[in-house]
Amino acid sequence: MxxxxxxxxxxxxxxxxxxxxxxxxxxxxxxxxxxxxxxxxxxxxxxxxxxxxxxxxxxxxxxxxxxxxxxxxxxxxxxxxxxxxxxxxxxxxxxxxxxxxxxxxxxxxxxxxxxxxxxxxxxxxPENWFTVWTNIADRGRLAAGESILIHGGASGIGVAAIQLAKLLGAGKIYVTAGTDEKCRYCEELGADAAINYKTGDFAARIGELTGGRGVDVILDMVGGKYFTPNIKSLAEEGRLVIIAVQGGPKGEGDLSLVMRRRLTVTGSTLxxxxxxxxxxxxxxxxxxxxxxxxxxxxxxxxxxxxxxxxxxxxxxxxxxxxxxxxxxxxx
Known part of the structure; x- marks a missing residue:
């Protein structure tokens, strides 16, 4: 009863x-x-x-x-x-x-x-894994051997995304986090490199780590202020997947770069x-x-x-x- x-x-x-x-x-x-x-x-x-x-x-x-x-x-x-x-x-x-x-x-x-x-x-x-699956596997179409940048790597979404990227066979997994301790944790969990966004320029660092190529997929929960550096961090045919706008809903970027590099900008709410x-x-x-x-x-x-x-x-x-x-x- x-x-x-x-x-x-x-x-x-x-x-x-x-x-x-x-x-x-x-x-x-x-x-x-x-x-x-x-x-x-x-x-x-x-x-x-x-x-x-x-x-x-x-x-x-x-x-x-x-x-x-x-x-x-x-x-x-x-x-x-x-x-x-x-x-x-x-x-x-x-x-x-x-x-x-x-x-x-x-x-x-x-x-x-x-x-x-x-x-x-x-x-x-449920919330994290439903979210990362639909955005990394479905919308981001991350394939085995491809590289991914995950913002907020130590968050609930981030730790699930690192593990899903590994499970899908990602070639390289990069993340951003807000402290050196969080960066170390993400690397222990499986990230190849973690960037402290409070002390470094993540777009410049991604350029260094990838030899200027950029990454295939970016999972972003920041939005606005990250739009331009995200676009700069994508490889040709890269996909930017936006799942939140914690840094604001509006951003500016070079749309000709989107065209020349055949980039996809997408997003979703679950x-x-x-x-x-x-x-x-x-x-x-x-x-x-x-x-x-x-x-x-x-x-x-x-x-x-x-x-x-x-x-x-x-x-x-x-x-x-x-x-x-x-x-x-x-x-």
């Missing part, structure tokens, strides 16, 4: 971490094609911070409280759910509502907890995409990445864990910017 109420972390008003408050809500109910998960752990992501600040409203059909990924046990099924059953251990990508003791998720966006991983490790996977689209990513991850998680070629990188009720402290950790890998909420 499920309780009639659950605990969620509400945003009392736009602002700093202190606006995150535990509150009771009626028990969530799965609709057709959905499952109800008793949450064991939830990931904390940069979009959650933007939502807390009032800068990234949830989609109309999503809960008004944050959380884009969870892991836990399925406790109820909506109509027309074929694959999953009550008691299954899953992790899931959701459009919102992960900061809670129970969470509804589309069945297509669920994945089994990888063999050998705990719930916390599984909760660290949260508003349809369930079927995200379900296709889930199937690709289960086929291509989940076996590597099970045998240790890929791992979940966890920075820190906070009780659900301490979501404010978890957000403060993200805001401070010292984290390496994923910050988690534990129920």
């Amino acid at each position: 499920l309780p009639q109420e659950m605990t969620v972390i509400e945003i009392s008003q736009p602002g700093g971490p202190e606006v995150l408050k535990p509150a009771p809500r009626p028990m969530a109910q799965p609709a057709a094609g959905e499952v109800l998960i008793r949450v064991a752990a939830a990931g904390v992501n940069r979009p959650d911070v933007l939502q807390r600040q009032g800068m990234y409203p949830p989609p109309p059909d999503a809960p008004d409280y944050p959380g884009l990924e969870v892991a836990g046990e399925i406790v109820a099924l909506g109509r027309d759910v074929a694959r999953w059953k009550v008691g299954d251990r899953v992790c899931a990508l959701v459009a919102g509502g992960g900061y809670a003791t129970y969470c509804v998720a589309p069945a297509e966006q669920c994945l089994p907890v990888p063999a050998g991983l705990g719930m916390a490790e599984a909760a660290a996977l 949260r508003p995409r349809p369930v079927a689209f995200k379900g296709a990513i889930a199937r690709a991850l289960e086929e291509k990445v989940w076996p590597a998680l099970a045998d240790g070629r890929v791992r979940a990188i966890i920075d820190s864990r906070f009780p659900l009720e301490q979501a404010a402290a978890a957000h403060a950790r993200i805001d401070h910017g010292d984290h390496v890998g994923k910050v988690l909420l534990i129920v």
